[in-house]
Structures are given as C-alpha cells and as structure tokens.
Amino acid sequence: MEQPRYVFDFAEGGKEQAELLGGKGANLAEMTRLGLPVPPGFTITTQACREYLRTGTPPPELTAQVADHLTALEKKMGRELGDTANPLLVSVRSGAAASMPGMMETVLNVGLNDESVHGLAAQSGDARFAWDSYRRLVQMFGKTVLGLSGEPFDEALEAAKIRYGVTNDTELSPEAMSDLVDEFKKLSGDAFPQDPREQLKAAISAVFNSWNTERAKTYRRIERLDDNAGTAVSVVAMVFGNLGADSGTGVAFTRDPATGESGNYGDYLANAQGEDVVAGIRNTVPLTELEKLVPSAYHELRQVMSTLEQHYRDLCDIEFTVERGKLWMLQTRVGKRTAAAAFRIAAALVAEGMITQDEALCRVTGAQLAQLMFPHFDPEAVREARVLANGIAASPGAAVGQAVFDSATAVQWAKDGKAVILVRRETNPDDLDGMIAANGVLTSRGGKTSHAAVVARGMGKTCVCGADKLTVGPDQFAVGDIVVKQGDVISIDGGTGAVYAGDLPVADSDVVAYFEGKHVESQLVSAVDSLMRHADEVRRMRVRANADTEQDAARARRFGGQGIGLCRTEHMFLGERRAHLEQLILARTEQERLQALEPLRSLQRDDFVEILRAMDGLPVTIRLIDPPLHEFLPDRTELAVSLATREPSVREKALLEAVNRLHEQNPMLGLRGVRLGLVIPGLFELQAQAIAEATNELREQGHDPQPEIMVPLVGSVAELSAVRTDIASVVRSVLGADLPIGTMIELPRAALTADQIAVDADFFSFGTNDLTQTTWGFSRDDAEGAFFVEYLERGIFQVSPFESLDSAVGELVHLGTDRGRGTKPDLKVGVCGEHGGDPDSIHLFDQYGLDYVSCSPFRIPIARLEAARATLGHKKRGD
C-alpha cells in the first residue's frame, strides 16, 4: 500500500486544494505557482491533523515526510535549522479549510537556540533583533506549546524595562534581552528544547491541538463549521519586517471591502512584524505611504495585487512583509466584503470584462440583497455615535427606542405610544407580549439560536443578542461605567450587532427606493440594477407575491412580482365586516344565513376588483376562506370571564353558545379550509361569485384580469371535486366561461395523493407553512417559544424549518410535484409558504421543477435573484 502523503511543498499545491491544505496553505501554493515572491515552505495536510486528533499522536509517516521537506527547504534557502552561522528560521502557522480568524495558534522564529541566535545576529547584523526574536520564541513556545500562562512572561518583560529604565522593549540592549531569554527559559521550567527539530515537532503538534480549544469549538458551533475537518499547518521560512526602516509589514485589499470602490486599500507598519500590527503598538499608515518608504516594494506590490486580482478574478486580501526592501507575500485569499461591496464589485468585474454576468450572479446572495433593503442608521451619525457594545446580529433592522426591562412595561409604554427597546438578560416565553410591543430586542446572553433571536426573527423584529459586555439589572444596564436607565434612549443595529447610546437617525434604503421605481443616483443602485436585470433574464422560475390588498399588490408589481401567488381572503372578513360573519355564524335558519352572506358578496367583489386591477394582465391566485370560524368571534376565555360577573344579553348568550360550540381543541386541525366549504353551504360559492363578478366588471372596462381560484387544505381529491363542481357552476353562470380552479398542497396526504388530486386541479400551490406543521406535527405558534430554542441549541435543527425548507417536507414537495405531473404533465406548480422567499429553499424549489415561488412583496427581489442563482447552479451541475 502506498504511504499516505501528509506534506506538500508550496510548489506542489494550488488554490483548489483548500480542504487538504487549508485556505492559507492552498493560497500560498497558488501564489508560488504564479511566481510571486512567497517565502519557501511546505504544508502539512488537514488529514494529518485528523489522524493526530484521532490517535493523539502524529501519524508515523509524518515525521519522516516533514524531515524530508525540511531538508529540501534548507537546501533551497542555503541555510540550516539551528545552524550557528547562517540559521534557517521558520514559522509554524495554522490554517483550516474554512477561515477561523485568530482562533488557532502560530509559532514564529522556530529554529533559534542558544547557538543559532548568534548566527542570526551575524546574519542580520543586529544582535538586539536576534535576541529579541529568541525571546519571542521562548515566550510563544511557553504559552502555545507548553500551555503556560502568559502573565509571568509579560511581568518579567515589564520588570526588565523598569530595571533598565526604558519605556519601549526595542530600547532594551542585546544583553538585557539575553538575560530575559534566560529568565523566560526558567519560567518555562527549563522545558524549552534546544534541538530545533524538537521545537518544530512540538510546534506542529501544538497547532494541531489548537483545533480543539474551547474558543475554536465555540466558534465552529456558532458558524456551523465541521468539527472534524481539522487544520493544516504551514511551515514557512521566516522573513522579517522588523529589520529597520526599509522593512515593514502590511495588509492590502485590491478593492475597498467596505464599499467595493476600485483602487488599492490597506495599511502598512514600518519596521514591524504582523503581530505588532495586531497588538496595536504603533499606528499604521495608509498603504500608499509605502510608495514613499520603499518605492520598489510598493511598485512590486501593486504589480502583485494586479496579478492576484486578475488571477482570482475577485477582490483579494493580502498580507505581506518587506524585509530590507524585498517584498514577501505571506497570505492571500478572496476577501470578505460587505453586502454593498459584493454588488458593486461583481458589477465592476463584469464591466472590466473579468467575469461573465452569470458569474457575477454567483458572487452575490439574496441574503446580501436583503441586508441592503433594511433601513439602516445614517453612516455619518454612526461615525459620531457612542458604541456601547457589540452583540450578535440576530435579526436585521435598525431600531431606536427607550430601554425597558420587563415585558409588562414594554406593553404599557407601547400602548402609551412610546417606542421601546426591550432589554433582558435573556428572554423566555413570558416575554412574548413585550417583544411584540417593542421596536427591538436586546439581550446580554445567548446566540443566534437563543429564544430572543429565534422569536424575533420569526416576528421580523430587530434583535441584537449576546451583548455580553452589558450587565443587565431589573431596571437598568451597565457597560463599564456607563449606566443606561429605564427610559433612556438607545439604538440597536440588528444587521451588525452594534448597540448605541442615544437616538440615531434611521435612513431608508436606496435599494428599496430603486425597487420602488424611484430614480436614485448611486453606484450601488447601478450595480444592483445590472445584476437584477441579468437575474431576470437567467431565471427559470417566476416570482409572485403573497398579497391581500391593492397596496401590497401594487408594491409587489413594482418590486418585480409576476402576479400574486397567494391572495388570502380571510382578512376581508375583518373590521366592520366581522359583524356579517358573526351573523352568518349565529344564523340558525337558511334565511338568516342568506341575509348574512349577501352583503359579504358585494364587499368581496369590490376587494377583488381592486386587487385584480392592480395586477392587471398577471395571474392572481385567490385562496378561499381558510381559518376556523371562531377566529372571527371573541376569545372564549375572555368572553366567559366577562360574562361570569353579570347577566349576559340575549345576543351575548348566543355568542357565548356559538363560541363554545365552535371551540376546538386544536383549531389548526379542525373545521377550516375546504372543510368549511363543504359544511357551510354557500360560503365558497359566495366567494366564487364575488371573484367572477369582479372579473366580469374589469373585463367590461377593457382590463385583463387573470384570477385563479385556490381551494385550501385539501387532503383528498373527493373534497376538491365536490367544491369544484359548485364553484365552477357559479363561475360559469356569471362569466359563461371557466376560471382556473386549483388547490393548496399543504397536508402530507395531499402530497401523497397528488396524482389523484391533479385530476381535478388546474394548478397546485404548496403551502409549506402548514405542510411543515403537519409533517413535523408541531404548530409554529406553540413550538417556536416552547422548544425551538432547545432544538436549535442541541442541533436538532440547524435552522428553524419555518425559515428554511426541511428535507422531509422537501421530499413531500418533490414527490407531490412529480405525482401531480404524472397525471397532468403541464400542471402549473408553485409555492406560497414563507419558504418562497428563503434563498436555500428557492434553490430546492428550482431543483424540484416548480414553476414559480410566491413570497411577501418585500422579498420579491431576493427571490428573483436567488431563482436566477438556482438556475445557474443547476445548469452547472448539469441538471
């Protein structure tokens, strides 16, 4: 059997090997392959790490392979590890496939010992530098490899500075540094190995071990990264940015990662190593200053950045070091960016001919577009604002209000017309009313899956959680010395997690204004516009809106909606019209029933005229009344309590009797949807008649209304057939022609028997909200507060199945579609649950072959974009 290969030279790998070599190792190899100035080195694979973590010891082949590569490296550099005259020094760096910034360990200057430190001094001509480097190695080794506390080392350094009367460690003499090395070695219990190969081996194991520190594990849990992936380890010949004025270190971006603006961005720190930048000892200068300091290195860097961006065809972020005028590349990767930058960069790269329009669509996401559509705090104001803390961005939006610390107060103050932010250590189901009343929710504990986060997202309410710097009390919170009392105004940014003191002005989104059809002069809007235009050309699925009113329909149309996929009609029975429905429910004779129905019909007709006119020429799927009738009556407990203390009127008695009669143990599983239509004569016919009359009226006015009648909660074709007969005959009697009649598929049984149901359905629309509820056997209302938090924490869900389509629910959608089309190959199939606006779910719906998704008007642009991305994704996979 061939030996497993655990080590790759930088000259051997490439960027596509991130899983094996880690992101850092793969990109170092890529730059080496491009002929860029990368210090030589090699990478130990993630597989070696996994073996190590599994067995607790380095795999036997690893030691030999490292030795071979080290020898090759020594030959290449013309230096040897531990050499007294001309020593090779290496850094040992972590680097997993997925970026985990700052989570794992690095050991620098490996190769220094009591002998080679003199070689380094001679080599560099700088004894202080050599002893300082040695001091740093011993210190880092003690902390990282030996697992010692850092404090004694820091204290010893401080004591030396006092002893020698200097303020800066660069002022310490080589002798003083040499003494410090001795002291540090003692602090390490004389465990620091003089053998550089021992050092290297120990450093590699230490990096492996750093995969499993608590903070690394926590980070992976929060970011949902694979806990078993392991890290790669890159061993790189050391280069030094701290060898004088013509040395230094910096980071650079090929474009502005905040705005997406073209040009070179970055920071530079002369005469320093990367760790000094992190430590913030001195202030960095803008990258352009490098031109003055080391012009040749600057010009080479510009060249390198251009090469990298051309090669990666994307924004690159770069770490580099200048050693005595010579540029060395230490790292590059495709850079993170804000949502706005993502759109601008993608559009710019298309304009520059670097990527195709299709590729551009793959560089942006619906989630990013959603971010751009939320109101945000005015950037000027943010710059001035006092940041109290940074928590976890749990539910987007910008919310301003008076801090309140309990649910009851939140409810009371909101009733009084005040804007409030509910601040709690953490929330629980008792806080629900307060959350509803508040503009935003802020907690000091819990992550993205905490009760506050889950419930707020469910409500679409701004939420920052886990702001652990806050000490939350019963009527105030403190951050250090600052105390925010009940009633003080704060502002929270659910998109960034920032918590500000005071009232920050909120600005509406330019992108929304653009979708609303307003003219906006902005590079971002131009970028969004060009990407959305292409998305609309590319996508296979159509996008419709869930809209119940003329206003929503009009907005949906402006936002690019190609019709209405779900027009609920129950809202049309609320307000003043509730009285008619109440009369219908209380009716005991056929005549009373008809008297109640008649006024509803003409009111409904007027509603339909408005909506159909707003969507003229586009399909409007109207769902017949769905909820149980008692939703239109007073609450049972409240009514019973209010009548317990006095003699009720005749009407109240009848009402209480009706409420009791219609009371259901589980209304969601009761008399609703098609069942209502079958049990209450005339109800569906009333609605069908109103739809047909509205259609007639608009046609007479020269319009082109396209209503589709949708029957809810069908479980069996027999239900649909029965109501279809009645509805179709009403429609035909009004219009002299048919209208499409279809059904929701929102029960497992409907999906399973879709082949039969398709016989009597002109179209299907998957109601994935109810389908999720029945497939899982939990109701959203009852489950989200009661146990979803526990489920998310325990990893039973990765994400709420109401946010993103569950796999088993997906199987039913897929199977229902296939079975329906088995009966009617041309059956039009859509989805109108909230998943219709969720990016991941949209990709699944595209895969299942659905014709359209329908979502809230505000999410239409997101759905348009993701539908296009889905089309491209499936093209790529060859579907």
Place this chain on the structure above:
Amino acid sequence: MEQPRYVFDFAEGGKEQAELLGGKGANLAEMTRLGLPVPPGFTITTQACREYLRTGTPPPELTAQVADHLTALEKKMGRELGDTANPLLVSVRSGAAASMPGMMETVLNVGLNDESVHGLAAQSGDARFAWDSYRRLVQMFGKTVLGLSGEPFDEALEAAKIRYGVTNDTELSPEAMSDLVDEFKKLSGDAFPQDPREQLKAAISAVFNSWNTERAKTYRRIERLDDNAGTAVSVVAMVFGNLGADSGTGVAFTRDPATGESGNYGDYLANAQGEDVVAGIRNTVPLTELEKLVPSAYHELRQVMSTLEQHYRDLCDIEFTVERGKLWMLQTRVGKRTAAAAFRIAAALVAEGMITQDEALCRVTGAQLAQLMFPHFDPEAVREARVLANGIAASPGAAVGQAVFDSATAVQWAKDGKAVILVRRETNPDDLDGMIAANGVLTSRGGKTSHAAVVARGMGKTCVCGADKLTVGPDQFAVGDIVVKQGDVISIDGGTGAVYAGDLPVADSDVVAYFEGKHVESQLVSAVDSLMRHADEVRRMRVRANADTEQDAARARRFGGQGIGLCRTEHMFLGERRAHLEQLILARTEQERLQALEPLRSLQRDDFVEILRAMDGLPVTIRLIDPPLHEFLPDRTELAVSLATREPSVREKALLEAVNRLHEQNPMLGLRGVRLGLVIPGLFELQAQAIAEATNELREQGHDPQPEIMVPLVGSVAELSAVRTDIASVVRSVLGADLPIGTMIELPRAALTADQIAVDADFFSFGTNDLTQTTWGFSRDDAEGAFFVEYLERGIFQVSPFESLDSAVGELVHLGTDRGRGTKPDLKVGVCGEHGGDPDSIHLFDQYGLDYVSCSPFRIPIARLEAARATLGHKKRGD
C-alpha cells in the same frame, strides 16, 4: 370484431360467473350443470344491462340473441311462447352479482295473451288457474313495466270479490277472472301488448330499469355496493306451485342459518307460488311436512340439498317449487347466517372433512367474532319482548335505560345514577355530552354514517339509528299508537337494530367467558376454540395489547395477547399523583423540581413492577409520557371564570399563571412527547429509572421481565439520539445492561426519515392514530363531530380513517417500514394505533410486513383471527 355476447343458456354458465350472470343466473347455471331439476332458461348478462343503462336502449345485438335463445328454449320445452294450444310461459327475473333482496323487479307468466290463456287452461286442465295467471301478468305488467299504481288493480279485485260474494280470490270463477283481465287491461290504458315477444322485451327492459329505482340506489349506498354494476336478467320457463295439493313452493336451508345446527331447515306452502309466501296469505309449514304431502319430491329435495352442500361445501339456501309432484329448483346460493352460525358451520364442515382448517378461517370474520363478544339480550326474553321498531344497527351492544330526549337531561339523570338512553330525531355536536352520559343512543333519522352513528362508534357506545317508524317529539316518541314518555324504560340492540319496550335482561357473552379462561359447555365455544387454535398456528404476525394497568395486562394475556405493544404512562400521573406533577410544573428552582420528581419515581416503579409481572416473559413496550403538561392542570377557562369573582390564593395565582404559560393554541401540535423529554430535564430519566428499577426487582425475584422503552412523537433521529443517550445511561447505571429503546412512528416526518431514525431505534411502533391526524391534518376530537358526518354522507370517506387505515397513511406505514428495514433489516416493527384491532387494517399491516399489531385487550381475539386470515390471503395471492 366479434359480436359481444349478451345471453348465456343455463347449460353454459357456472357459479364462478356471478359478475356476468348475477348471483341467481350463475347458480341456476351451476345447478343445471350438476344435473339438478332446474327449469330451462337463459340469462342476459349484467354487461347488457350496463349498456342499456348507458344508452337508454337495449344493445342492438341483444334482441337477436334473446330471440335465438328463446327459440332454443321453445324447442327444448316443446312449447312456444304465445301458442294457443300448448303455450310456453316464462318468468323474467332480476339478479345482480351482489344480493339485493327485494330491491328489483320480476315479471311472471310472460307469454299469456287472449289466445294462449286458453292453451294454458287446456294444458293445466284448470281454467281458473289460467285466467288467474293471466290476471296476475296483466297486473304485474301494469305496475312493473308500465309504472302504474298498484291500488286501482287491488281495488278492482276487491270489488270483484264483493260483487261475487266471495272472500278469497281463489274462489272467483274463471269467468269472473276473465272479466277482471278485461278490467285490468283497461286500467293499463290498453297498453298491455298481446304479442308475447313484445311482453318479453318490455319485461327485460323493466328489470334493467329497476336497477335505478330510488330504493335500489339507497340500498346500494347503505351497503356500499357498486352503483354501476347493473343487474342480470334470467328468463326461466314457468313452473307452477299452485296447480293443486301435489303442488307447492318453499325455501330450505342445508343447516340452521340462525344457530349453525346441522339438519334441514325450511318452510313449505302447498298449492302456492313464491309470491304467496311473501304475501303471507297462509301460514307456511315446516319443511319436514313435505314428506307427508309429496314424499317423492321431499326425498328428491333431500338428495338435492345434500348434493348442493357437498358441491358448494357450505350452507346453501334454496328456493324450490313442486309442480304436480315434480320438484323444480328455482334458486340456490351460499346462505347468509348469523355470526354464531358462521363459526359453528365452519367448524362442523372441517369435522365432516368437507373443508380444510384454512378454508374454515376464510368462512368467518373478525367482525363476526366481535359480535359474539358483545353482551346480548337474553334470547328467551327477546322472543317475549315487544319490538317497537327496527332501525339500523349502527354501533353494537345491548343497552337498557330510561328514555330521555335532550342532552342536558341525559347528563343530569346520569349524574343522579340513572341509566338512560338518549333518544333524538338526529344528533348534532350539541348532543355530545348527552351521548357520553347515556348507555345508548337511538335516533329516528340518519344511516350508518349519521352523526349519531359515527360518534357512537367512536365512543364504543351502543347505537340504533334511522328507526324511521318512531315519531320523536320533545319529551316522548310514538310508534303507531304506542307512546314512550321521558323516563319509560326501553332496550336497544345495536347489533340488530331492534328497539324494545321495557327492560330486557342482558346476558354476557359465552365467547368472552371462554376467552377469559372459563370452562363453557357450548357448541359455539367449541367451534370458536378450534378455529382460534388454528388461527394461532397459521398467523405470521404476533398480537399484543394496548394496556396500562395490571388488570388490563392480565386480561390481555388471558385473551391471547403476546405482550404489551403500548403501555401508556400518563395515566400513572393522574389521581392523587396529579399533585406531584402539578408541583413539578410549578417548580421554579432545580431543588423544587427534584422534590417533585422523586416521589413520582417510586410510584412509577411500583406500577411497572405490577404490569411487568403480569406479562412476565413477554415484551412490554412502555411509552414515556406523551401528553402536554397542561392536561394535568385545571381547564383554563374554568379556572379563569372561577377566579374572576374572588381574590385568588397565592397557589391559585401561580396555578393560573402556569396554566396561561402552558396554554397552547394547538396542544396536539405543541410541547409533548419527546419534546417534553428534551425540554424538562429529568422527566424521561425519572421514567427510565423507574422501569430499570422495576426490572431489577423482578429479576431478583426470579422473574423474566421484558420491558422495551418507547419514545413518543419523534420527528427526527436527532431527537431520539439525544434522549436515548440519557435514558440508556440511566438504565445501564441501574441494570449494568441495556434495555431495548425504540420509538413511535406517528408523524409523517418520522416515516419519511425512518432510514435515519432506525439508526438509533431498536424497534418501531406505528402510532397510526396520530399519524392519521397529521397526515390528514385533522384532529379526531375536532373533526368527528364537526364534519365527518358530512364527509361520510358525501362519500369523501367510505369509512372514518380513524376506524380503518387510510390509503395514504398506509403508504407512510409501508414506506416507513421499508426505509427502517433498509437501515436495519431485522428491525422489529409493530403498530399500536387503534387500527391494530381493525380487520381491514390488519390485512394491510400483514402485507406491509409488520411483526405485530397491538390493540385493546378486548379486540385481541379479533386481531388473532384476522392476522391468520391475512396470512392465508397473502399465501393465496402468492406473496
């Protein structure tokens, strides 16, 4: 293309052709084939009828084929239709594939006209008989073919009798009869055709048309017969039982259809036709009298009956006529019988070597066995009792009580300790409480699918419905002159539909006594015993019980249960223990929680010891607590109302707060099952510990307890894995070994992801009650009263999906089983929903390959029998 063949001679067909020739036609052909004395004739197929009903006219080929067969019949008989000297007369009889007694028409004496009547007179030597036969034909033709009212004919006959001063129509002279014929012809508007072939054609069409009379359609709807099957028509040479003392007609059974007793049973009426027996003009005599009257015919009949029983290998029922000493067989079929007779006959036929034991199992059903297990009215008392009416046997049992006419009174009287029968015109959801309070329910309207019937069956309550002779008022009902007032005692038999005045003594079932292990001397019990023994040898599936108490477990074992498939533990939290659970729910600290849990553990352990001891050596599947916690707290509305009028105590306040906090919109879809186990620390562990301790205790006593721990309401393997880890560790710490841990499959998602769930499940048990609820999206509580009646009436269901497994739910059971076994080929799979005791469902479960069904103890024998029948059925089909 070959001509369709619409007519078959009796010599051509056989009993296996009932679908084509109808039951009557097929059996006449079979008897002809056996060489028995059947009058010659031919049968027109059901296909011809379907064609006729489809087009409204006889298919063109039919006329020619009938003419050909008629010619052949004339040749065979040596007589011709309409012949003036020696006329052939035929009867035209209906006969569908499924028996529809008395629902369709028959025309006798076809072939008589003004000429041939003289021929018949000469032929028979009885002019009165000939004219009477003619009179009957004209009358029957008028009513059946011409669709005239029968009354004018009856009045004319009465008038003639008065005119001639006679009391009996047999006393009318030939001349008087001849006059009557003329009068009848006039009453028929001179539309009676003289051409016998015209008569025949019209009679055939009339029989076809009688398929679609209202009463026939109603009958088919009630009996769930195919509405499109059509009837066959048999044209048979007439024989006459009314030609003198050596003529007559009768019915016979080869065994007693009421008891199953061996021997010949039947009734005979001398000098009469079949219609006279129906009309009840004279009293019949026992069949054995025929031996004295016409010995040769009697002995031939005995011979024929023996031949038929040997041939059909079953109880046959027979219609015959003796014409001047000559026996003619007019009909035979495998006879209907009571449940008791079915068992006795099956066992007797085995004993007589006529059928195998396997065949015997196919001759009885679980439904029949169920009938034998209900208490019944004492047969002696029934014979003496006054039958008030016969309604529809809607829900079996024998109930006695005082008649009450509204729900409130029923509730009140039941509270006062009275036994009541709720009598209503029909019931609606408002009657629910009254139905619960009553011993039985009686209605005057509605069929097997009416509200009363559906709800009563759901409750297992005796119900007779649709007793349409009753006139039900607000506080009494009347049947003719008899008035039953509120408070009068009545008795109703839900197995027969009979309503009796007064208090009938109820006798317990011998069969139940036998299953209880008591010694019962009875032929029936011997028969049941031998069939059940064979069933137990034959069946593949095991049968377990749903039992929560020691008593139920013991009974289940006596009834042949092979373990417990579902031991619910929530009942163990009721009664006095409710206080502990309340304390657990109200606990706000860890310590309070533990204090509440501790006493529950030891109480539960004692429960488990009892049940496991009762089922020693057999598996007992214990389901961890399933229902939402608020079920253990007071009703929210009641509590709120009771506290609205006074100052609540601290405990009451806490209770109200907990009730409000735990209140769920849809408890069935809320915090229950495995979700409780995940959210409430220690709850499942408490139960697991109690189970393990009970096991330990019994093992130490030398017993062999076989507990299996079942986790309810799992939707995802992650839920099961999480609780499994905790439970398994508790069990291991007590027992030092594992116990089987499995799960209910009762959510669509569990079935769909059964491949994943099987990884962590030692067994599956399908909870088909909940699976039906979530697959259909309706709860039994809410749906049965609210819309099931409508659904059954409209044919959306053929039967409630809670009674018999729905096809789509079945698909999930099948798929879940297959997916689970795909992961673990040996996975033990059972079912513990109520469908486990339903015959049709048991056959499906056998087909899906389940290992066992579990049902209520009382239904265990039924399940044992049906499981065996299922095994035989699948063997037969070659599965």
